[in-house]
Amino acid sequence: MIVMTQVRLSELVAPSFYEIHNDIKHNRYTHYWLKGGRGSTKSSFVSIEIILGVMKDPNANAVALRKVKETIKDSVFEQLVWAIEKLKVTEYWEIKHNPMELTYLPTGQKILFRGADKPRKIKSIKVSRGYVKFIWYEEVDEFLGMEEIRIINQSLMRGGEQFVVFYTYNPPNRVNAWVNEEILIDRPDRKVHHSTYLTVPRDWLGEQFFIEAEHLKKVNEKAYRHEYLGEVTGTGGEVFTNVKARKINDEEIKAFDRIKRGLDFGYAVDPAAYIVCHFDKTRRRLYIFHEIFQVGLSNRKLAELIKKENKSNKLVVADSAEPKSIAELRGYGINIRGAKKGPDSVEYGIKFLQDLEEIIIDPERCPNTLREFVNYELEKDKDGNFKAEFPDKNNHTIDAVRYALEDDMRTGGLSILK
Known part of the structure; x- marks a missing residue:
């Protein structure tokens, strides 16, 4: 040496x-x-x-x-x-x-x-x-x-x-x-x-x-921040700029008192997405700390997984476009109902989430949720301009969160969920 x-x-x-x-x-x-x-x-x-x-x-x-x-x-x-x-x-x-x-x-x-x-x-x-x-x-x-x-x-x-x-x-x-x-x-x-x-x-x-x-x-300060400071300044098409990834520990979860559960159905191609979150209404912060995210999951198996997490059988709000699946899960003992939908609900629901102070997602407990929220971007048209509407793909957990928070998203007595 x-x-x-x-x-x-x-x-x-x-x-x-x-x-x-x-x-x-x-x-x-x-x-x-x-x-x-x-x-x-x-x-x-x-x-x-x-x-x-x-x-x-x-x-x-x-x-x-x-x-x-x-x-x-x-x-x-x-x-x-x-x-x-x-x-x-x-x-x-x-x-x-x-x-x-x-x-x-x-x-x-x-x-x-x-x-x-x-x-x-x-x-x-x-x-x-x-x-x-x-x-x-x-x-x-x-x-x-x-x-x-x-x-x-x-x-x-x-x-x-x-x-x-x-x-x-x-x-x-x-x-x-x-x-x-x-x-x-x-x-x-x-x-x-x-x-x-x-x-x-x-x-x-x-x-x-x-x-x-x-x-x-x-x-060009934005280019400077990216090239010389190494900052991720974004493309301009990101839908959620308020996402924060961090561990949500067991002590925090024990103190949560406004826990909500949402479910977006899927099977052959799209995954079933079940989300558990806590909404701090006063501080306008959403904590997402549990997910089920799986393709090819039967409703029977899904019910078993939900029961394992939701031991007190609290309400689950699901996509009302699947009444047969809702009825089947109810038959397996799940306390579940369909979301009450209204016009322009996707846009209003996403804007509600965009307006929150923070959307805190545990990356270990909810890696798929974090991926979908971070990846969710506006699409561009043939001329390279961003389209006005929100894309309807790779948003399964986002939909589940919207269903879970439907009571907090009500406007004028009409749900803004779709």
Whole structure:
């Protein structure tokens, strides 16, 4: 093992990453999601950590990935070569360009590079010494989603006790982009970190970088916030901008005294969606903390699941377009009735929900509800303009919530539900 004394990390790592460096040093997390805007130096930080990590642990190897193989050389490969040079350890590394590969000469440990065009082929990676401890997904938002990431992780995370997986990206502007949704879900072995150029020493980026940033801030502040601050400013078509994902603990639920239950029917293609929520009328906050969301669910099985949650058999308000299903559930002992519908009810119901101070959704208890609320966007016409009406798809839990809250949505004695 080579002991390096000639370089101070503070000369290479921006202050915003000091805490992450200590977390890695003390093995506090496995997954590090590092998001931010331009010039935040998150990729530089990761490359430094990987080079140091391989040199300090004689059993550690690394794999750096991009979605498209052709983008590797000018991104992760050059970034890791930069780290080797900045750490002044070039003499200890063999740098091969074809195929791209970095070898730590004292031990033969490797840093390999792969494109994820075909994720299942990555399982063929083998190292002669140790295991793949470090995995780096650069521009992870370019990947197709967590299923693809899981396939790769399951192939690479084998044979070792401690893994460090980095996910670096600039957040996509769309609220419903999969990476923006993924970080809303709590995982005890994951840390999410946000950084911007404002935490980086000015001379590292150069004066022109700051001139360009300030110019964009003056002429288009929204674009500046997205590109330089890494904020998800949205496309403008998001229906619900008041959704907050957070854990709703058991103590909170015990104190809820205005619990409502709604049901949207489904079977072959659409899921049955049963929602349990609490509406704080005074503070105008809605808490959603239980869901049943399943395709192909018979009414008998649905009744069993509802009874398991609704032990006191409180009222369930369901889509009145399914009188046969309502009657069947009633026959199974469910206290249920159809929603009382009125004209323009979908629009009024959604506007009611939009007007709430917050819609708080537990991402662990209600992942499908969170996904539908966050993903619900206006559609565009052929000219690229947003349509006036709300789309009638992928809104099963939203409908169930509207049914559950119908008494609170009444206007002039007429229900605004449809």
